[in-house]
Amino acid sequence: MTSQQSPNRAKYHSILPIALACVLVLGTARLVFDNLKSNRESIFGQWQLWLRGGGFHRYIINAFDDDDNSYEDIEDCNVFDGKWVWDNVSRPLYSEESCPFLVKQVTCQRNGRPDKSYQNWRWQPNECNLPRFNAVKLLRILKNKRLMFVGDSIQRGQFDSMVCMLQSAIPDGKKSLHKVPSKKIFYAQEYNATVEFYWAPFIIESNSDHSTNHSVLKRLVKLDRIADHSKNWEGVDILVFESYVWWMYKPIINATYGNLNDIQEYNVTTAYKMALQTWANWLDSSINPQTQKVFFMSLSPTHLWSSEWNPGSDGNCFNEKEPIHGPYWGMGTNREIMKVVQETIQGLKTEVTFLNITQLSDFRKDAHTTIYTERKGKLLTKEQKADPKNFADCIHWCLPGVPDTWNEILYAHLLQEFYN
Numbered sequence: 001m002t003s004q005q006s007p008n009r010a011k012y013h014s015i016l017p018i019a020l021a022c023v024l025v026l027g028t029a030r031l032v033f034d035n036l037k038s039n040r041e042s043i044f045g046q047w048q049l050w051l052r053g054g055g056f057h058r059y060i061i062n063a064f065d066d067d068d069n070s071y072e073d074i075e076d077c078n079v080f081d082g083k084w085v086w087d088n089v090s091r092p093l094y095s096e097e098s099c100p101f102l103v104k105q106v107t108c109q110r111n112g113r114p115d116k117s118y119q120n121w122r123w124q125p126n127e128c129n130l131p132r133f134n135a136v137k138l139l140r141i142l143k144n145k146r147l148m149f150v151g152d153s154i155q156r157g158q159f160d161s162m163v164c165m166l167q168s169a170i171p172d173g174k175k176s177l178h179k180v181p182s183k184k185i186f187y188a189q190e191y192n193a194t195v196e197f198y199w200a201p202f203i204i205e206s207n208s209d210h211s212t213n214h215s216v217l218k219r220l221v222k223l224d225r226i227a228d229h230s231k232n233w234e235g236v237d238i239l240v241f242e243s244y245v246w247w248m249y250k251p252i253i254n255a256t257y258g259n260l261n262d263i264q265e266y267n268v269t270t271a272y273k274m275a276l277q278t279w280a281n282w283l284d285s286s287i288n289p290q291t292q293k294v295f296f297m298s299l300s301p302t303h304l305w306s307s308e309w310n311p312g313s314d315g316n317c318f319n320e321k322e323p324i325h326g327p328y329w330g331m332g333t334n335r336e337i338m339k340v341v342q343e344t345i346q347g348l349k350t351e352v353t354f355l356n357i358t359q360l361s362d363f364r365k366d367a368h369t370t371i372y373t374e375r376k377g378k379l380l381t382k383e384q385k386a387d388p389k390n391f392a393d394c395i396h397w398c399l400p401g402v403p404d405t406w407n408e409i410l411y412a413h414l415l416q417e418f419y420n
C-alpha cells in the first residue's frame with residue numbers, strides 16, 4: 001500500500017484501458033460541450049469611459065499599493081516535498097459560486113457532492129512556505145503577456161483553476177472568456193493579459209487533435225510532427241505543457257515517424273520519448289530565453305483502484321474523503337514516463353522548469369470528480385451515479401481543488417522570476 005516501488009507491470013495492462021475508458025468519454029468533445037457561459041462581454045464602451053475617468057490609473061496605483069509585500073524565497077526549497085495540512089480558514093481560494101467561468105465538469109458541489117472537505121487542504125512544503133497567492137500581483141506580472149496552458153483535459157482543469165484564481169481581482173465587464181476551435185481564451189482587459197488553453201493531448205500531432213471530434217478509438221500519433229500545433233505557441237510569453245493520460249491506453253501505440261503512410265506500433269515509453277524530442281527540438285529552435293518562459297507539468301495521477309491504498313477493498317476513488325498521509329506512490333503513476341520527461345528537459349538548451357506535482361497530487365485520492373461530473377456534456381444520470389464502480393471519474397479533479405495548488409506553485413515560480 002505504501003510502497004514506493006515502480007508500478008507492477010502485470011497491472012499496467014489492466015489499468016490503462018479503464019483509464020482510457022474514462023478519458024474517452026469524459027475527455028472527448030469537452031471543448032464544445034463545456035457548459036461555458038458565453039462571457040464575451042461587450043466592454044469596449046465602458047472601458048473608454050473608465051480610462052478617461054482615470055479609473056485605470058487608480059486601479060493600477062491601488063494594485064501597487066497592495067500591502068502584501070511578503071515574499072517567500074523558494075529558490076533553494078523543494079516545494080514538492082511536503083504534506084497536506086487541514087486549513088479551512090485560507091482554503092479554498094475561491095468558491096464555485098464566486099467563479100462564473102467554471103464548467104460543469106468540475107463543479108462537484110453543484111453536481112451533488114455531499115462532502116466538502118476536499119476543498120480545505122493546503123499544501124505545506126517541508127522546508128519553506130509557498131507565497132500567499134495574490135491575483136493582482138500575478139496580473140501585474142502578466143501585464144501585456146500571454147500565458148498558455150497546452151495539453152489535454154487535465155491541463156484544461158488547470159487553466160480553469162487559474163482563471164478562477166485570477167478573475168476575482170478583476171471587476172465585472174473587464175474580463176472575458178471565449179472559445180475558438182482548440183482554444184479557450186481568458187482576457188483581463190486592464191492588464192492586456194491573456195490566459196489561454198490550447199488542446200494538444202499528445203503535444204505532438206495526432207488524430208485526436210480536433211477540438212471536438214477526437215476519433216479516439218484508433219489512435220495515431222505523428223511522432224515527428226508538431227508544426228500544426230506549435231505555430232499557435234510562437235511568441236507566447238509563458239508556456240505550460242502537459243501530456244500523459246492519452247498515451248496510456250495500451251502499452252503500445254500506433255505511430256508514424258517520417259512517412260505518414262508507414263504506420264507502426266511503438267512501445268509507449270519509446271513513442272513518448274520520441275514525441276518529447278520533437279517538442280524539444282521545437283523549443284530549442286523557437287524559444288527566446290530572454291522573453292519566454294517554459295514549464296512542464298509532471299503527470300497528474302489517477303486513483304482507479306482503492307486496493308492500492310486500502311488493501312482488500314474493491315472500489316476506486318469514489319467516496320474517499322481524506323488525503324493519503326504518509327508515503328504513497330500509486331500504480332497509475334508511471335515513473336518511466338516521468339524519467340523520460342526529466343531526461344528530455346535535461347538535454348535541452350532551453351530552460352524548462354519541471355513542476356513535479358505528481359507526488360503531492362498522488363496523495364489526493366479524495367479530490368477527483370467521481371460521479372459528480374458529466375459525460376458527453378451531460379451530468380451523470382441517477383442510474384449512472386448509483387454505479388460508481390463503472391462511472392466514477394478518478395482522473396479529473398474537482399474545482400476548487402488540487403489544480404489550484406499546481407497554480408500556486410506556478411505562481412511562486414513566476415514571482416521568483418519577476419523579482420529577479
Ligand SMILES: *[C@@H]1O[C@H](CO)[C@@H](O)[C@H](O)[C@H]1NC(C)=O
Nearest residue numbers: 086087088089090116117120
Ligand atoms: C474548521 O475545522 C475545525 C477543525 O476540524 C472545526 O472545528 C471547525 O468547525 C471548522 N470550521 C468551519 C467553518 O468549518
Ligand SMILES: *[C@@H]1O[C@H](CO)[C@@H](O)[C@H](O)[C@H]1NC(C)=O
Nearest residue numbers: 143144145146191192193194
Ligand atoms: C497586449 O498584449 C499583447 C500580448 O498578449 C502584445 O502583443 C501587445 O503589444 C499588447 N498591447 C499593448 C498596447 O501593450
Ligand SMILES: *[C@@H]1O[C@H](CO)[C@@H](O)[C@H](O)[C@H]1NC(C)=O
Nearest residue numbers: 207208210212213214215216
Ligand atoms: C469524426 O471524425 C471521423 C474520422 O475522422 C469521421 O469519420 C466522422 O464523420 C467525424 N464525426 C463528426 C461528427 O464530424
Ligand SMILES: *[C@@H]1O[C@H](CO)[C@@H](O)[C@H](O)[C@H]1NC(C)=O
Nearest residue numbers: 250251252267268269270336
Ligand atoms: C517499453 O520500453 C521501455 C524502455 O525501453 C521498457 O522499460 C518497457 O518494458 C517497454 N514496455 C513494453 C510494454 O514493452
Ligand SMILES: *[C@@H]1O[C@H](CO)[C@@H](O)[C@H](O)[C@H]1NC(C)=O
Nearest residue numbers: 218219250252253254263265
Ligand atoms: C494499430 O493499427 C492496426 C491497424 O488499424 C490495428 O489492427 C492495431 O490494433 C493498432 N494497434 C494499436 C496498439 O492500437
Ligand SMILES: *[C@@H]1O[C@H](CO)[C@@H](O)[C@H](O)[C@H]1NC(C)=O
Nearest residue numbers: 080298338342354356358359
Ligand atoms: C519528482 O518527484 C518524484 C517523487 O517525489 C521524485 O522521485 C523524482 O525524482 C522527482 N523528479 C525530479 C526531476 O525532480
